[in-house]
Amino acid sequence: QQPVQSPQAVILREGEDAVINCSSSKALYSVHWYRQKHGEAPVFLMILLKGGEQKGHEKISASFNEKKQQSSLYLTASQLSYSGTYFCGTSAFGNEKLTFGTGTRLTIIP
């Protein structure tokens, strides 16, 4: 079953913060985050593993709560280049298959 992301879409001004959530009805072992700009390939952002870890990547970070089967992506002081559609992808342990979430369209305006 497909993970559900919220919000579906959000518009922010440059410099504002955003949180994107990903919820699964299945037990998770890892969560991937990807960003896809219009007409381009999805680009990998980060992987989070079971254990409730939090990862950071400049102004983009994420958390993973395996008890709640949820992950959140945090974008701070957003830049114009952050615009795109964000997908979470979930997998079970040792799984060859990544199931992508419903997607969140983020638009950053000047």
Next chain:
Amino acid sequence: DTEVTQTPKHLVMGMTNKKSLKCEQHMGHRAMYWYKQKAKKPPELMFVYSYEKLSINESVPSRFSPECPNSSLLNLHLHALQPEDSALYLCASSQDTGLTYNEQFFGPGTRLTVL
């Protein structure tokens, strides 16, 4: 080289045509994937190849036929497609098939239109 390349970039075909999509990577990755993506939707997995062997077929209709001639190449053969098969077809690769730990690298995709 951390790139996955796909050809052609665009393809228009009739329902009776036979065509092929090509994907190539030179990162030494042993897992390769085909995804189908409709507009404003997430990528949907079609096939997974692990060490050049088909390991997952997500109940894809037989009019789509994948092939992995070697560890760097992945093809998708198309025959007798339907208009609803029009979509962006993405190829991806990863170091290994354990997606718990391995990121996927995506190609730019082939935009397919079936008339």
